[in-house]
Amino acid sequence: MPVYVYWGEDDFSIEKAIALLRDRILDPNWIGFNYTSISPDQPDAAIIALNQVMTPIFGAGGRLVWLMNTTISQNCPENVLTELQRTLPVIPEDSFLLLTSRNKPDERLKSTKLLKQYAKEFREFPLIPTWKTDLLLQSVNQAAEIVGVKLSPKCAELLAESVGNDTRLLYNELEKLRLYTEGSNQPLEVDVVARLVRNTTQNSFQLADAIIMGDTAKALTTLADLMNASEPGLRIVATLISRFRTWLWVKIMIESGERNQQAIAQAAEIGNPKRIYFLQQEIKSVSLPQLISTLPVLLELEVSLKQGASEISTLQTKVIELCQLYR
Incomplete structure (x- = not known):
């Protein structure tokens, strides 16, 4: 199913997911021909996106059409719903439609039900509530593993307290710590993290x-x-x-x-x-x-x-x- 729907307030995590999607679908030599991002201020943005995703691919790789900050899963005009019903079932296998929004889709709407029916991913990217310290700590440890930074439990707690639920800041600070410890296999000391991390x-x-x-x-x-x-x-x-x-x-x-x-x-x-x-x-x-x-x-x-x-x-x-x- 060539449809992806991402929503939520964690903008950085959504950006990372989109980057992974682009890398997986597009051939870097043909991005200029097969990748389209459509902003919500364009007239008939949803219709344009649906037309674009049906356009034949040029060269190698697949096609990706990104409909940015769309509201069709919160308020979908009748003409857009009609176009969704006509287009989603026949999107070519190597063309992909991505829809993003900060707001949660209204699952009572026909448009949302239709998107869920054809979506390969229908995924929320929420910000962790800042009072859920256990989830923040879990997020820090997961990100540290991805970036390749060894953190002691106390360092992880300090980092969680310092960056809160700001995922972008978390990865920026971890990258800084990774560069600092490059070539070392020892976990970071708490005083080092306290000096380096923006608090x-x-x-x-x-x-x-x-x-x-x-x-x-x-x-x-x-x-x-x-x-x-x-x-x-x-x-x-x-x-x-x-x-x-x-x-x-x-x-x-x-x-x-x-x-x-x-x-x-x-x-x-x-x-x-x-x-x-x-x-x-x-x-x-x-x-x-x-x-x-x-x-x-x-x-x-x-x-x-x-x-x-x-x-x-x-x-x-x-x-x-x-x-x-x-x-």
Whole structure:
């Protein structure tokens, strides 16, 4: 089945999957003739893609037509659906149609059902939630194996904390570590990783710490450092949401009378139960209502940034508002 459908927010992983697909399908000498990428701002982009995938191949290899950021699995016009029904069953075996989107396909739609019927791959590339530390650690170890870097458990934990769910940054940092250790068979030392790896997630943790202490000046200074390091605003917000969500779960479990660290770690989705003691200390002087009132503010901040609000001023305003909750 010559159809591939990729979607999700992990742009880097999607890019890697597309590169593998291109290498597998296309002959490098004939890419200019047999590879077409169609942007969503082109009029009738879906119709053009379906016509292109039916075009005979020139020279060697196969043909690949990439319909970028398409919405036909969320909202498909009737004329496009008709063309899909007519074209998908008869796409030549050596021609391939690739559709990508950030949004999850609506499986109730006829267009989505049709794509699933003819798709060789119907695959999601989600970002790992930043509070799922066990999955982040698993991702680090898998990427390290692919890149060829030997990491000790502590180094892997440090790298997971430093890059969070930013897959592109993870591979960039691992490539840096690979070059540093080239010719050596020894695992990296923790202090080496700490010196070499860009640690903006840890700085975002410091921002969360300043907020929970009600230290507005320190919070704004840390935020300025993050912005000067070109840290995306939505990534800062994601780390804050992860941090406060973890604190909230730990506080809820403690307030309910739970004392078993394993049970608290499981509820808060923390991979290492030994972290619970330190988290308890961090929120000892914070009330449950304060933590509960934080998440709606962070949600408002996330929505504002996604709707195109001024990043710096919006972040500054909300950071001040958050700090006031903990005074």
